[in-house]
Amino acid sequence: MKRLRRPRAGALVLLTVLAVGAVPVARDLLWPITEKVSVEAYDSTDDPNVIVALVEAHPDFVVHRATAQENAGTVILHVSMRSPSRSWSGGDPAETRSVRIRLDRPLAGREVRDGWLGTPVPKR
Numbered sequence: 001m002k003r004l005r006r007p008r009a010g011a012l013v014l015l016t017v018l019a020v021g022a023v024p025v026a027r028d029l030l031w032p033i034t035e036k037v038s039v040e041a042y043d044s045t046d047d048p049n050v051i052v053a054l055v056e057a058h059p060d061f062v063v064h065r066a067t068a069q070e071n072a073g074t075v076i077l078h079v080s081m082r083s084p085s086r087s088w089s090g091g092d093p094a095e096t097r098s099v100r101i102r103l104d105r106p107l108a109g110r111e112v113r114d115g116w117l118g119t120p121v122p123k124r
Contacts, residue, residue: 033082033083034064034065034080034081034082034083035061035080035081035082035083036078036079036080036115036116037055037056037057037079037080037081037116038055038056038114038116038117038119039053039054039055039077039079039112039114039115039116039121040054040055040056040096040121041053041054041121041122041123041124042054042077042112042121042122042123042124043098043123043124044107044123045100048106048107048108049102049103049104049105049106049107050100050101050102050103051068051075051100051101051103051107051112052098052099052100052101053066053077053079053098053099053100053101053121054096054097054098054099054124055079055081055096055097055099056094056095056096056097057081057094057095057097058083058094058095059095060083060084061081061082061083061084061097062081062082062084063079063080063081063082063097063099064080064081064082065078065079065080066078066079066080066099066100066101067101068101068102068103068104069115070103070104070105070110072110073110073111074110074111074112074113075103075107075110075111075112075113076112076113076114076115077101077112077113077114077115077121078115078116079099079115079116
């Protein structure tokens with residue numbers, strides 16, 4: 001019988017559950033999808049601390065994050081792209097895109113590897 005005396009408490013609990021559950025649902029529906037892409041090749045530049053990674057992506061995609069994980073012998077490139085909207089369905093052919101990545105140290109003779117596939121990346 002105490003449940004019938006406090007209908008507002010039940011409504012408050014229901015609203016709290018709906019509000020907490022709405023955050024991940026809104027995030028998934030409103031924010032675009034982020035995808036990792038593989039690096040096809042790279043170019044060096046006049047600046048020894050900057051390389052240009054070449055990736056294949058849809059023309060509407062934008063670079064979300066491009067980072068380099070460096071150690072003594074290798075540079076591992078991580079590139080992710082963001083689609084224009086969550087409802088993007090694709091269909092158009094990909095194009096080669098250039099992404100500038102700044103390194104902490106000069107590339108010198110270190111090997112460049114793709115962060116998604118783990119394979120060596122050739123110099124173009």
